[in-house]
Amino acid sequence: MLGYAFRRVLSALPIALIAVTVAFFILRLAPGGPFDGERALPPDVLANLRAHYNLDQPIWMQYFIYVKGVVTGDLGPSMVVEDFTVSQLIAIGLPFTLMLGLTAFVSATAIGMLAGVVAAVNQNKWPDYALVLVVMLGVVIPNFLMGGLLQLVFGVYLKWLPAGGWVNGSLPHLVLPVTVLAWPHAARISRLMRGSMIEVLGTNFIRTAKSKGIGERLMLTRHALKPALIPVVSYLGPGLSYLLTGSLVVENIFGLPGIGKYFVTAALNRDYGLVLGTTIFYVALILVLNLLVDLVYAWLDPRVRFH
């Protein structure tokens, strides 16, 4: 298991490096430089500035400096937000995005699995049909529309929950954003869970367990759950990636202070440094969380460790 974990970490590193490389070269391809102001700078000042930001070095040298910066956590200055470095801005936004994303991820996974099992056990009865409807809504209503609708219904008409904004530590402010993020994720998980559970419940070892006379609850938790989880867990990785990119929209709809908000604002302001910094962070986040998912997968299905 430890060896497998080590190999997985090693194979994630080149992906991170590729993301950094792509990000760096797109940055250099971008037309216009950070010092192209309305007024041309005196040549001496410009030369000093360029030297300060290493822009006078050859491109491969700049690349190494950038990679070294990324490794040591220095993502360069923001080109639009004054007096802040990209790392500082990310340090402000990241905890929030992580909290939002993980809350949604954990609750969606738990609810989705539970709903899937309930639907599988009650196949073709009303809980199953109810689930199909909820799943369909989650899949066909895009998150930006779902966000707007929930805001309107619960925030504006019913006034049950705040329609947006963020007060530190306030739970009601989290309910709608987490719902919007979690719904499609929970929908997909429950669909997978239902399918694989139905399959597992039809296998011989479950029939054996039933004929031994153990109760239904014990049969589900001790025998059926673990093999039925395998396809679900293999979806968690890509699902996580969807969920985190979904936080881009959710943070913007509800005006929440995460890195998704910075990313979109920076993209609209053409703040290349911040755009690339947040991108690298999203990639890193997704890689790390994918790694965790893979380890859970290897624990559930020992066969994958030997590939």
Place this chain on the structure above:
Amino acid sequence: MAGLTKKDAVLTAYAEKLETLDAPQGRSLSQDAFRRLSANRAAMVSIFVLGFIILAALIGPFFVPWDGGTVDWGSIRKPPDFSKGHYFGTDQNGRDLLARLLQGTQMSLMVAGVATLVSVFIGVIYGAVSGYFGGRVDAMMMRFVDIMYALPYILFVIILVVIFGRSPVLLFVGIGALEWLTMARIVRGQTLSLKEKEFVEAARAGGAKPWTIITRHIVPNLTGPVVIYATLTVPEIIITESFLSYLGLGVQEPLTSLGTLISNGTPVAEVMPWLLVFPAIVLVSMLMCLTYIGDGLRDALDPKDH
């Protein structure tokens, strides 16, 4: 008829009867698939609804009393009003919502169509080449796909859009160029089994070049899975496009798309609900239809699942 035994007589009668009957009809795979699809009520209804939306988006603008760019100074921010011909109301600039909606649907459909074609083109060629050559080529090409999978591609689309400007063409190609990954995987898997078939061996023995074998013998046999997956790609692309437009990074004024309309309608939905409701209904019904059609096609073309 002397000399005929009773058995002969029975056989002769049977042979004559067979001659007058029609030959037994064979059913081709596609006929089977079509029959299964037409038995699927949800899919059939979806095809009609989607067909209606597409038709409305294409020829509707010729029948609507207003066009999307004209400002009706007499009715700005007005709810639906049949006497003036604003069947879906007007927006903050006095433009007819129905006309804008048709224009936006057209744009969303166009992005989806072009981007799907791009993704099918790249995915099929990439997957077929990777599967056909196998070995180290395959390992490297699929490793690249794995890497691309791990990256949050939407961020890269946004970066491209930000840096190279917000032209619709870039949007088409950019989204399509990033949605081909699953297609490539599916095609590769199919190719791996197809290339072991006798007809491929025959083609190779006949001296056909790898490129000819891929394009003439393997790709035509991939039609089923490619069609299924392409149908399922379309809603994803529509969502991606609306997502970008929602963030203000997609289609720019005066052009519009469903995402742009929803994004403009959401903040004012409390006072002018029609600006959100109509585009939302169109978008959601389109996505729902496409999902049902995709599922229906999969059930129809891939009976192994049953």
